[in-house]
Amino acid sequence: xxxxxxxxxxxxxxxxxxPYALExxxxxxGLSVPIQVFQGRWSGDPETxxxxxxxxxxxxxxxxxxxxxxxxxxxxxxRRHAAEHPPAGSPPAATRLLREEAPEGTELHIVGVHxxxxxxxxxxxxxxxHRDSAYAGNTWHFLAGHCEREEAVxxxxxxxxxxxxxxxxxxxxxxxxxxxxxxxxxxxxxxxLVFRAGTWSGTxxxxxxxxxxxxxxxxxxxxPTDVVPYTRxxxxxxxxxxxxxxxxxxxx
Numbered sequence: 001x002x003x004x005x006x007x008x009x010x011x012x013x014x015x016x017x018x019p020y021a022l023e024x025x026x027x028x029x030g031l032s033v034p035i036q037v038f039q040g041r042w043s044g045d046p047e048t049x050x051x052x053x054x055x056x057x058x059x060x061x062x063x064x065x066x067x068x069x070x071x072x073x074x075x076x077x078x079r080r081h082a083a084e085h086p087p088a089g090s091p092p093a094a095t096r097l098l099r100e101e102a103p104e105g106t107e108l109h110i111v112g113v114h115x116x117x118x119x120x121x122x123x124x125x126x127x128x129x130h131r132d133s134a135y136a137g138n139t140w141h142f143l144a145g146h147c148e149r150e151e152a153v154x155x156x157x158x159x160x161x162x163x164x165x166x167x168x169x170x171x172x173x174x175x176x177x178x179x180x181x182x183x184x185x186x187x188x189x190x191x192x193l194v195f196r197a198g199t200w201s202g203t204x205x206x207x208x209x210x211x212x213x214x215x216x217x218x219x220x221x222x223x224p225t226d227v228v229p230y231t232r233x234x235x236x237x238x239x240x241x242x243x244x245x246x247x248x249x250x251x252x
Contacts, residue, residue, distance in 0.1 A: 001038050008053040014040035023077065039081065056132060064134055075186065109189045113156040114142035114231070116176055116196040116238060117166075123217035124235065125204060126227070127163070130213050140218075141228045142194070156195050164215055165205040172198040177237045181230045181247040194234050 005012055020039040027033045046057035060068065062082045065075040117125040126140040143166075145159035153170050160166040179192040204215035218224065220235050230247050237245045 001036075009049050009051055009057070012042065012044065012049050014042050016041050020081065021077075023073075037077070039085075058132075058134070060134065068134060107189060109191050111147040111152065112144055112190060112192045113147060113152050113159065114144040114192055114194045114234065115156060115160055115168075116194050116235075117143065117200060118196070119217045121217075122220070124220050125164075125215060125217055126223075126231070127212040128214040128216070130209070130211055133211055136228045139226045139228055140224050141231050142234075143215075144192075152193050153195065160197075160200075163208055163212065164202070165207055166200055166202040168197040168200045174198070175243075177234045177242065178244050179230050179234050179237075179247060180244070180249075182249060184248075192230060192234065194238065196238075 001017060002014075005014060017038055017040040019036055021037045023035045023037055025033050025035050046059060049057060051057060062079050065078060068075075115125070119125070125143060127143055129136045129139050129141055131138040143160060143163055145155060145163070147155045150158070153173050156173060157168055157170055160168050173195045175193060176196045177194040179194070180189070181192065182189045206212055206215065220239055223232060223235065233245055233247055237243075
């Protein structure tokens, strides 16, 4: 393991490296191959390492995994490890279960808010995601964010300010579309709430360049080719006056 680390990322010193689990994978010729998985600790900046194999190193939290293209079973494996090794200071397991466990027969959904913002010419605002973004890299998307422990409209107001420096009034926002979507059979389902702001102030500015590199207004009937699929679907739904659509459920 240390030899591989030295060959792939020279200078990355992992403390307390130890075996964690023995997993199995299927080789190209169909044989079952045992894989020894190690665990260790490192708190460095992945931008500073000299990467000799692969193209990119990044830190990710377990809740970001479902947006990544992972090898089969890797996401579940990492989540299992995270559950067995909670960060210092996290609430006890019983408390976490009370917060996270869904009633029997249901599944927790991720709720996202999306801003449908029009200029004086009826064009809508979209942002170009950074090419290295964990989700939808180099693709146009709504100004959007995930709800924390807050009201959906309050989340929208906060995200508009944080991501683009825009000020919108909560009382001047109304719901225009809902997308119920799932990215893959193993991903957590999502509910996308699309809100239109009647008025707004400010000039869209890139405030989070690691996520979005450009804001631009587009004619909703002449969108760029690379638009997040459910974003395009939601825009088409708004134009058609439909409040609800769904996507990805046929791939379950």
